[in-house]
Amino acid sequence: MKIRVCGFPPRLQRKRFLQTSEIYMKKLLLLLTIALSVSLSIKAQDAESKETDAVKRVVETYLFSEETDERKQTLYPQAKIFATNPEKTKIQETSISTKAKKLPKGAKTVSVQKVVQIEIAENGATVKVETDLSSGDAKVPKHYQFISLLKANGEWKIVCILMPAVNLSMKQSLKKRLLYYSNFLAVF
Numbered sequence: 001m002k003i004r005v006c007g008f009p010p011r012l013q014r015k016r017f018l019q020t021s022e023i024y025m026k027k028l029l030l031l032l033t034i035a036l037s038v039s040l041s042i043k044a045q046d047a048e049s050k051e052t053d054a055v056k057r058v059v060e061t062y063l064f065s066e067e068t069d070e071r072k073q074t075l076y077p078q079a080k081i082f083a084t085n086p087e088k089t090k091i092q093e094t095s096i097s098t099k100a101k102k103l104p105k106g107a108k109t110v111s112v113q114k115v116v117q118i119e120i121a122e123n124g125a126t127v128k129v130e131t132d133l134s135s136g137d138a139k140v141p142k143h144y145q146f147i148s149l150l151k152a153n154g155e156w157k158i159v160c161i162l163m164p165a166v167n168l169s170m171k172q173s174l175k176k177r178l179l180y181y182s183n184f185l186a187v188f
Contacts, residue, residue: 052118055125058156059147063113063129076150076157083163096161116144123151133166140166 062074079096117128127147133140148160 048120051120055118055120055127055149055156056115058149058158059115059127059129062147062158074158076159079159081161081163084165086165088165096158125149125151125156
């Protein structure tokens with residue numbers, strides 16, 4: 001006489017065991033799939049974050065470095081600045097390597113620039129830079145410039161800067177306008 005452990009005949013015990021095992025296997029497979037997709041997602045975000053950091057580093061080097069050679073390394077040799085004149089009637093094209101006009105005597109450029117947005121698609125990137133030219137009581141609207149970069153040979157290079165005209169009122173002096181534009185063109 002055979003002793004039944006579960007109270008079910010052996011054939012039913014085997015069937016129940018197989019059904020239970022199948023459920024556990026499905027759950028395990030689902031957990032492994034979720035873990036793998038999370039891992040791949042983290043790796044993709046990490047790669048994207050590295051590219052974003054690289055683009056930001058190039059732009060910040062261009063904006064804030066005081067070393068001419070260091071700034072030159074961030075630029076494509078034929079990089080251009082496209083800007084509208086203060087009257088917003090013409091588009092002006094200037095080579096970034098063109099020397100800027102000298103500031104008037106005693107003039108100081110006071111501006112705070114920061115990267116506010118970075119968009120990357122494959123080997124191209126656009127960076128939005130906010131500039132606050134306000135100083136003391138003189139409030140000037142924030143200005144934005146758009147820096148375009150391309151990646152070649154594993155390096156990001158600035159190829160173009162789009163610079164819309166700043167909205168300065170007629171009450172503000174020509175000196176302030178000159179300071180504003182020379183601040184951006186004082187590359188070398």
